[in-house]
Amino acid sequence: MSERIREKLSILADAAKYDVSCSSSGSTRKNDNKGLGNGHNSGICHTYTEDGRCVSLLKILLTNHCIFDCAYCVSRKSNDITRAAFTVDEVVELTMNFYRRNFIEGLFLSSGIFKNADFTMERLLRVVKKLRLEERYNGYIHLKTIPGASEDLIREAGLYADRMSINLEMPTESGLKLLAPEKTHKEVIDPLKLVQNQIVQFKDEKKLIKNVPTFVPAGQSTQMVIGATPETDKEIMQTADAFYKNFSLRRVYYSGYIPISNDSRLPILGSQPPLVRENRLYQTDWLMRFYGFNVNELLNDANPHLDIDIDPKLSWALRNLQFFPIDINVASYKMILRVPGIGVGSAKKIVQARKFGRLRIDQLQKIGIAYNRAKYFIRCSDSPMQLREYQNTQIKSFILAESQSKYLKNDIQQLILF
Template sequence: MNFQRIREKLNILADAAKYDVSCASSGSDRANKDNGLGNASRMGICHSYTEDGRCISLLKVLLTNHCIYDCAYCVTRKSNDVKRAAFKIQEVVDLTINFYRRNYIEGLFLSSGIFKNPDYTMERLVAVAKKLREEENFNGYIHLKSIPGASDELMYEAGLYADRLSVNIEVPTISGLKLLAPDKKHEDFKKPMLKVKNEIIRYRSERKVIKSTPKYAPAGQSTQMIVGASGETDMDIMYSATYYYRAYQMRRVYYSGYVPVADDARLPAIGSQVPMLRENRLYQTDWLLRFYGFAVKEILNSDHPNLDMDVDPKLSWALRNLHHFPVNVNTAEKAMLARIPGIGMQSVEKILKARRFRKLNWDHLKKMGVALNRAKYFMVCDSRYWERRDLDADKIKGMILQTSSGKYRNKFSAQLSLFN
């Protein structure tokens, strides 16, 4: 093996893979068997986050950055002047095993540019996973990117070896995709998604009857949207995400702010990178839609097509709907408690349990983890030392931002704020 050449390939193809953020390992529980290597579980160690916030390490590379397509937003577009490389199938297998044995990684995230055609590319991705499972007896986590336009047969085989499959829809709107990637069609993205969804349902049903039925893509499937490349609104993005959650039972939709990689008139100018805060706001909205009972139209609509960058989406909604407040935490239903800014779902559950035994006051709520600097404007409890109902939305917003000293506005942490 030419180690110098392998290292060069790794530098090129790992760097090209960094633009894909859809690599969480949550949901897989593939156990080690027959004295094999690795163990994919909900517990992880670094680099990529699971749904419950844990961290795992993955070898994250492209099989190749050669591509037959010329998508305007992609660093590997065929017209882009970048150094090209391609791994052999066995090289990726060897890298994965060697990195695992050195305790560098817990699994593999493998994507690829499309070379020759979708089936040829997908066949090689599947071959890597198959060799790892059957020849190396590797039981660690494997995430394969589904290639748009790949055959149902290859997608079926991929799910037998991979823990998670994902195909990136890339641009949230059909018109945006037509503008920036005219060689691609939304139907090509949806076909592998549908195949994976149907096979997951079929295998789960069969396992209820025959326990020895193998698992099929046990961590489900995910997708990724590029944000800010085609001028779409946050409303467009979230309606699209909601559709994919519902129609294809996605485990996650990821939002990746567009990073200018080429000087193209169809794209935002070089240097105009999408702010990380916009990504954060989209993830917060995604969380509200999936776990807090909100509908897209409540948070984003024709009057408010984009998210407020000053405050999180739940607080923004509350400020626009003050007629729903104040909420009495000692009597309100669960759904309404979850809509109080500063109260996350864990705190909601604590409130519901605790109020069966006594009326709750500010001290009780603070001990439960309620962010009173926000929540106090929208609720009442068994305390009366702070209650003001003479404030309008602008005054409340100003007071919250002032007490947060800019941290709430400028350094909002996605890992913590999603639960509030």
């Protein structure tokens, strides 16, 4: 690798770290024994797939030059940073060399916008076409859609990418207008709608025609910057919920705002992004997608913000004690999922295990539930107490004390060991 390519890689890989919208592939692109790589068996960079594998990705920008001046973006045109740009051949060569050396399992390619949207999107398309058609690369490719690019370019790119994503940036239009007045949510919504319609169309054609090319088999995702504008958690999650429903997104990513300028429009934060809030938003997202919660149950006018001290599932349970305790031996799967300390896997095991007899505390612990948390919300064959003995504030304090005690115990053990 030449020194110039190494310098470009350092600059453009560092600039790409602010884009978090890259997680488990879900691709169905298989190797036909004549090419290189296999998107079906591998995922993307420095993340975890659903089966727990940690996978790697070459995550870079095509360029960090940009015609826009978004206040929250490190690559904005007014920022005094070192600029660089890869050629199409350089990206292809880097990807193939890293893949052959087993350094990566896929490519995440994004870009600043230079000249205009079509000019940038056309170069991204040339990269993925060359990888697929000339290098016969069958590994995972996550490609960023450029807002404002022509439909023809986006449609063609979908034939070569496994996943496409386009960043919503701010949760609301007003927030976007404040920090990026040159952009609109419509420029994001239109490509999402186009890709979603194409995915549906290709699936319908596959029912009638045997050989139909794949089109974005791993679906779409988007990303929102959190904390740069004053939206409530309720507004953020309502936006996410609408995008999940309207565009069948695989993921919405929440990126805690990192202070990068002294712009008066931006909030004054410490040097660290709001990571706890970011984590609570991801937990809420998970409850909506896998636990059957409606966004309005978790966040509403009475509770527009998530509790920083406790997770959103426990927070909901404490606000709705009228539903508890549930009898773990007869309750529905849906209600078992809503018990703090019980996950999807444990809930399924409970439903199966109780077919063979009534469950006791020790059996629930063996199944793997967090019993010290769940015990306030359930009854089983040998439960020692009833939930009505405690108020929600008492339960919260008990659980927080238990958590603090656990971490304190771990710290003491570490001191003893070292």
